[in-house]
Amino acid sequence: MQHYHISKHSSFYAVGLSYKKADAEIRGHFSLDEEGKEKLLKQAKEEGIDGLLVISTCNRTELYGFAQHPFQLIKLLCTHSKGTIEEFEQVSYVYKNKEAISHLFKVGTGLDSQILGDFEIISQVKQSFISARKFDIANPFLERLCNAVIQSSKRIKNETEISSGATSVAFASVQYILSRVPNVSEKNILLFGTGKIGRNTCENLIKHTKNDHIVLINRTKDKAEKIAGKFNLIVKDYAELQTEIRKADILIVATGAQNPTVSKELIYSDKNLLVLDLSIPKNVDSNVEELDNVTLVHLDQLSRITDETLERRKTFIPKAEAINEEVKAEFIQWLETRKFAPTIKALKKKLKSMKDAEIDFQRKKINDFDEKQAEIISNRIIQKITTQFANHLKDNATTPEESIALIQKVFQLENNS
Structure with missing residues (x-):
């Protein structure tokens, strides 16, 4: 079971990088916005790649697809x-x-996330498949694979407690602010940008601090107003x-830009300012640290949560992995069946033409x-013969490739599988 062919010469590859080996700066270099993905x-x-998923989050950028060589995808x-x-x-x-x-199963079910059990990633997997379909680069293999990963993710969520307790980066940001800044409810908080983690942080801040004068600024004002209405912010x-x-005591930056949007030139530091950069690539220039009263904290530092919640989550890893293995086995079985479907179809066609000639x-x-009557009898015989062959091909004791070659030779079938 070495190859999962969609075409004769291609294999299925996953190429990418993640927080495990690539720091925020390098991840920023490979980060893709919507336009880049498209x-x-x-x-x-255009290059004839049949089936491709593109995933780009703050923690990873990955391509999953069919290619003759992985370098096609890397390029x-x-x-x-x-x-x-x-x-x-x-x-x-x-x-x-x-x-x-296996890697997509691990990623899609939060087992490879920076924060174990983070289920944000599954919506990225869904979204990447929707985009692939939109650009007509999704095939039945990818569709079935994504559905299997989604199914596994749902089961892990329902059957284990791997995502129980709050360990999101947004939560970590709020904990950080609460532990470092006294009287937060009276402080001036500014949110620059409408990135998801930034929005969640603000929502949590409002909840935990009763601060009702958080200011939001975004390049496009209508987007800011939409979000502000939802969270009761001042635009x-x-x-x-x-x-x-x-004016700010706390600045939260979540602009999602490809280059820094805040540098030390923008900051007049005659009082203490805490800056949280919740963006990948980094949206706050590291030169702000040259200013005496400024403390800069980046997303990566906030992600290193190793509290008891996380330790508790680790105990559910074996159960989650077992669910993944189970769903993956069903997918592989479907794949095996799919491999010989064209041969069975061609065999059926051949037997039917023999039957038509004989009748x-x-x-x-x-x-x-x-x-x-002759039609009914001969069709039933054809069905029984093809079922015998299908069962033989499903039997793991034989290698499907050899059996397929033999069936094609005996029945002089066109080699089109």
Whole structure:
């Protein structure tokens, strides 16, 4: 069971990098925004790649797809991101066929997340499949695989407590602020940008601090107003950013830009300012640390939560892995069946043409020939013969490739599988 062919010469690969070996800066180089993902999918389609998923979050960027060689996928990633092939080689991983399938199961079910049991990733997997379908680069293999991973994720969520207790980065941000800043409810808090973690942090801050004067600034004001209405925030114009930073005691940056949006030039530091950069790539220039009163904390530092919640979650890993193995086995079985489906189909077609010729011959030869009855009997025989062959191919004692070759030879079938 070495190859999962969609075409004769391609294998299924997972190529990518994650927080495990790549720091925030390197991950930033390979991060893809929506436009980048779309361009990559379009180019892959033009290059004849059949089936591709693109996942890019603050913790990882990965491509899953069919290629003759993994370098095809690596090249696509480096072309559409700011990363170089040299950088990629230092921190990356490449998995093939069965290992690539296992990796997607691990990632999609939160077992490979920076914070164990973080189920945010499964919505990224769903979204990446929707995009693949939109650009006509999704095939039945990918659809079935994504559905299997989603199914496993649901089961793990329902049957284990691997995601119990709060250990999200947003929660960690709030804990950090509460433990470092006295009288938070009276402080001026500014949220710059509408990134998801930033929004969640603000929502948690409102909940835990009763602070009712949090200011939100975003480049596009209508988006800011939509979010502000939901969380009861005050919206200010982008032009007022510098003024608002000067008033702030806490600045939370979640702009999702590809380059820093806040540098020391924007900050007038005559009082203490805590800056939380909740973005990948980093959106706050590290030069702000040169200012005496400024404390800069990045997402990566907040992600290192090793509290008892996390320790407790670890006890559910074996159960989660067992669920993954079970769902994955069903997927692999489907894959095996799919491998020989074209041969069975061709065999059926061949037997049917033999039957049609024979019935035609008998009709001319025999008076009162009961064609209807002959059809019923011969169709049933064909069904029984093809079922025998299908069962033989499913039997693990034989290698499907050899059996397929033999069936094709005996029945002179076109080698189109």
